[in-house]
Amino acid sequence: xxxxxxxxxxxxLDIRVSLDGNQLRCDAASGVMTPELRERLRxxxxxxxxxxxxxxxxxxxxxxxxxxxxxxxxAPIFAIGGHRGDAFVFRALAQHIGEDQPLYGLxxxxxxxxxxxxxxIPELGAFFADRIRAFHPDGPVIVAGYCSGGTVAFELAQQLxxxxxxxxxxxxxxxxxxxxxxxMQKPYRRAVHKFQAVVRHARAVCALAHEHRLAYVARVLSxxxxxxxxxxxxxxxxxxxxxxxxxxxxxxxxxxxxxxRVNLLLPxxxxxxxxxxxxxxxxxxxKFFGPAGGHADMMLSEPFVRMTADLLRSCYETAVSR
Amino acid sequence: xxxxxxxxxxxxxxxxxxxxDRRALQASDLAQVQSSKISMQASTNTDTExxxxxxxxxxxxxxxxxxxxDFFELGGKSLMAMRVVARICxxxxxxxxxxxxxxxxxxxxxxxIVDQLSWMKTRGxxxxxxxxxxxx
Numbered sequence: 095x096x097x098x099x100x101x102x103x104x105x106x107l108d109i110r111v112s113l114d115g116n117q118l119r120c121d122a123a124s125g126v127m128t129p130e131l132r133e134r135l136r137x138x139x140x141x142x143x144x145x146x147x148x149x150x151x152x153x154x155x156x157x158x159x160x161x162x163x164x165x166x167x168x169a170p171i172f173a174i175g176g177h178r179g180d181a182f183v184f185r186a187l188a189q190h191i192g193e194d195q196p197l198y199g200l201x202x203x204x205x206x207x208x209x210x211x212x213x214x215i216p217e218l219g220a221f222f223a224d225r226i227r228a229f230h231p232d233g234p235v236i237v238a239g240y241c242s243g244g245t246v247a248f249e250l251a252q253q254l255x256x257x258x259x260x261x262x263x264x265x266x267x268x269x270x271x272x273x274x275x276x277x278m279q280k281p282y283r284r285a286v287h288k289f290q291a292v293v294r295h296a297r298a299v300c301a302l303a304h305e306h307r308l309a310y311v312a313r314v315l316s317x318x319x320x321x322x323x324x325x326x327x328x329x330x331x332x333x334x335x336x337x338x339x340x341x342x343x344x345x346x347x348x349x350x351x352x353x354x355r356v357n358l359l360l361p362x363x364x365x366x367x368x369x370x371x372x373x374x375x376x377x378x379x380x381k382f383f384g385p386a387g388g389h390a391d392m393m394l395s396e397p398f399v400r401m402t403a404d405l406l407r408s409c410y411e412t413a414v415s416r
Numbered sequence: 417x418x419x420x421x422x423x424x425x426x427x428x429x430x431x432x433x434x435x436x437d438r439r440a441l442q443a444s445d446l447a448q449v450q451s452s453k454i455s456m457q458a459s460t461n462t463d464t465e466x467x468x469x470x471x472x473x474x475x476x477x478x479x480x481x482x483x484x485x486d487f488f489e490l491g492g493k494s495l496m497a498m499r500v501v502a503r504i505c506x507x508x509x510x511x512x513x514x515x516x517x518x519x520x521x522x523x524x525x526x527x528x529i530v531d532q533l534s535w536m537k538t539r540g541x542x543x544x545x546x547x548x549x550x551x552x
Binding site: 096098099101102105110111112114117118119120121122123124127132135136139145148149152153155156157158159160161162180181182183185201205206207328329330333 | 462488493494495497498499501502513514515518519528529531532533534535536538539546547548549550551552
């Protein structure tokens with residue numbers, strides 16, 4: 095039987111097994127631990143010790159920091175996805191970022207339907223800053239944000255600095271300035287945006303190699319169209335709550351001047367002006383451009399995500415050489 | 417990048433111009449991978465692995481999965497990952513997280529975590545009268 099099954103058997107006999115340094119401590123009612131049981135415990139000691147150590151690590155692990163690529167000794171990237179707060183959007187990036195570059199996705203509270211979403215950007219910044227400081231207390235970090243996640247990343251970088259962390263650089267990937275989202279609440283702006291999106295997607299499909307086109311269209315069509323497709327699925331409802339709360343929080347947010355270095359990773363050589371507005375409130379910024387015709391939706395998807403990974407690596411090398 | 421499946425082809429499908437027909441190749445790949453999964457006996461070893469495998473099969477619409485199949489290589493995406501985690505939490509009454517699935521994306525890896533979480537819930541719940549302690 096596995097260590098787990100054996101320990102569950104012991105539990106049923108009211109034998110408590112715990113770690114005491116490198117020793118195994120077995121606590122039972124008098125007479126329960128028979129010579130045979132003692133021998134089994136002795137034989138399986140190392141296996142049980144390993145199991146208990148893993149359980150202790152599991153009990154203290156940080157659930158909102160998702161290790162997408164945990165190997166490597168470079169300063170880790172902590173990345174924030176769009177308004178749904180879904181770390182999964184960085185999965186393709188993690189596959190191309192390199193074995194030496196750790197990449198962690200930050201999962202927003204509330205997206206698993208087990209807690210309520212946070213409703214202001216400073217709350218989100220503080221939530222992740224505390225967890226990142228506990229998870230990675232020493233050494234520099236890189237903060238990245240995609241789309242509306244850029245606003246959360248901006249606040250997170252501010253709060254990490256105020257807690258004494260070294261933020262090597264902040265990377266804003268296709269991140270509009272917060273007031274753009276406020277404008278998007280107006281119906282005519284949404285209609286214009288939808289029309290622009292259709293044109294953009296059509297151009298993107300034309301620009302893709304033949305074998306990537308179908309996957310692109312399937313990916314775009316498979317996205318839930320909130321709120322029309324919510325139904326009674328509690329996870330979709332939870333994600334919609336997170337999305338609504340985050341967009342409202344972004345609209346209400348007033349970014350303060352940021353003294354650190356900001357790299358704007360822009361989806362094309364002619365990016366929307368709102369993605370450049372961050373330059374007005376940061377002291378040091380560099381711009382990195384994607385290909386002609388590129389747009390925000392492509393930055394984290396194959397095949398363009400490879401270029402995004404290369405851009406992030408360039409940012410890192412520039413930052414450490416300064 | 418290690419391929420998750422290898423498909424042996426007797427010959428490559430060709431277009432009229434004599435080039436490799438990628439569409440036909442992809443369709444053939446998928447069909448063979450699916451049929452190999454159908455014919456494969458689920459090599460799951462424990463009750464936990466078998467239950468998790470059946471949850472994956474149902475939610476990912478597969479005939480069977482083996483202990484070492486990777487959730488993401490089987491086509492699992494973000495929302496599906498959350499659904500799998502929610503279903504496992506409900507079935508085993510444990511607090512599994514999306515992080516656990518990212519770190520342990522195979523049936524066997526996830527089963528080990530579920531066993532650990534199950535044990536965590538029950539430890540230290542015994543009585544305290546007249547006890548003896550053994551140190552090893």
